[in-house]
Amino acid sequence: MTMRVGVLTGGGDAPGLNAAVCGLGRRLLAAGVELLGFRDGWRGIIADQTRSLQDANFQHLLVHGGTLLGSSGDNPYRKPERDVPKVLDTFRRHRLDALVAIGGEGTLGAADKLWREHRLPVVGVPKTIDNDLEATDFTFGFFSAVEVATRAMDDLRSTADSHGRVMVVECMGRHAGWITAYAGVAAGAEAILVPERPAHLEEVCQNLDRLRQAGATSALVAVAEGCRVHEGGSCLSSMEKDEFGEYKTGGVAQLLARRIQARLGWEARHLVLGHLQRAGKPIAFDRIFALRLGARAARLVLEKRFGFMAAMRAGEIVDVPLADAVKARKVLSDQFLDRYESFFLPIGGL
Numbered sequence: 001m002t003m004r005v006g007v008l009t010g011g012g013d014a015p016g017l018n019a020a021v022c023g024l025g026r027r028l029l030a031a032g033v034e035l036l037g038f039r040d041g042w043r044g045i046i047a048d049q050t051r052s053l054q055d056a057n058f059q060h061l062l063v064h065g066g067t068l069l070g071s072s073g074d075n076p077y078r079k080p081e082r083d084v085p086k087v088l089d090t091f092r093r094h095r096l097d098a099l100v101a102i103g104g105e106g107t108l109g110a111a112d113k114l115w116r117e118h119r120l121p122v123v124g125v126p127k128t129i130d131n132d133l134e135a136t137d138f139t140f141g142f143f144s145a146v147e148v149a150t151r152a153m154d155d156l157r158s159t160a161d162s163h164g165r166v167m168v169v170e171c172m173g174r175h176a177g178w179i180t181a182y183a184g185v186a187a188g189a190e191a192i193l194v195p196e197r198p199a200h201l202e203e204v205c206q207n208l209d210r211l212r213q214a215g216a217t218s219a220l221v222a223v224a225e226g227c228r229v230h231e232g233g234s235c236l237s238s239m240e241k242d243e244f245g246e247y248k249t250g251g252v253a254q255l256l257a258r259r260i261q262a263r264l265g266w267e268a269r270h271l272v273l274g275h276l277q278r279a280g281k282p283i284a285f286d287r288i289f290a291l292r293l294g295a296r297a298a299r300l301v302l303e304k305r306f307g308f309m310a311a312m313r314a315g316e317i318v319d320v321p322l323a324d325a326v327k328a329r330k331v332l333s334d335q336f337l338d339r340y341e342s343f344f345l346p347i348g349g350l
């Protein structure tokens with residue numbers, strides 16, 4: 001009997017999602033498997049909203065940003081009594097043999113639970129521009145986002161130079177400063193502030209002032225949206241939490257620019273790169289990387305090795321238990337932060 005496989009893309013989109021679907025689809029269709037897409041992440045399988053992929057032009061799909069399946073942050077474990085049975089029903093109704101979940105921590109966390117608690121035959125593919133998933137060296141979308149952020153910082157350097165200003169650039173990353181760190185180092189930022197190393201405003205200003213005394217007329221400060229900047233005894237960034245208990249992010253660059261200008265009398269401006277970091281076509285590396293991960297996921301499905309996820313380890317595409325990917329968040333290591341020590345401000349006793 002023909003094997004039938006479902007696929008969904010969940011969470012924030014990331015450049016390379018379509019390439020991952022492409023890698024999966026090409027391998028499965030070649031093996032005679034029927035592939036069914038679910039719309040908008042877990043929402044599609046909860047509500048049984050599908051999109052046929054049988055005649056998708058995978059060759060062209062590979063190039064495009066976003067996700068043709070749509071995405072959402074919905075998750076059956078927000079209301080498990082109501083939604084987990086719906087997921088299981090939809091799976092049975094379509095007589096599926098496997099489900100491939102492409103996503104980050106939330107999407108893969110649900111996949112892992114469905115496998116462990118209900119033996120739903122799932123396979124994962126990791127994605128997030130934040131690169132904060134364990135068990136894989138990198139996630140696709142990350143280097144595309146770094147490219148956007150680096151270019152923006154490079155470009156902002158010229159206007160900062162023209163006006164003799166400080167430019168504070170806010171990158172995505174609630175819990176981990178991967179994008180900020182890579183782009184900040186690549187663009188030669190004068191200061192990089194990441195969640196892994198909370199900063200003191202006093203120190204940021206002292207360092208900038210030292211640079212100015214040494215002759216700098218402009219400066220770039222790269223800051224992650226989730227970075228905590230302390231001023232005296234309080235935290236500059238918002239300590240408000242959203243409905244899911246996450247700190248509300250966004251806005252730290254503006255606060256920082258205002259404080260820097262007020263304290264140093266050095267004109268400062270800010271820019272929030274926001275969703276531009278997730279937008280547009282993936283860079284070539286992410287297309288090929290995502291394609292390979294998708295193909296590996298197809299292999300896992302064909303070999304009926306469920307509860308696993310395709311991953312990159314030491315540059316090779318391998319598979320790892322889903323549980324390993326979701327047990328902790330991958331943050332910048334002390335080794336990384338120490339290697340680029342001069343870019344990062346000291347912890348300062350926090």
Ligand code: F6P
Pocket residue numbers: 012104128129130172173174225249278
């Ligand atoms: O997890 C990816 C991410 O891009 C985070 O860096 C960012 O905080 C968040 O998604 C933004 O999500 P939304 O699309 O819901 O605004």
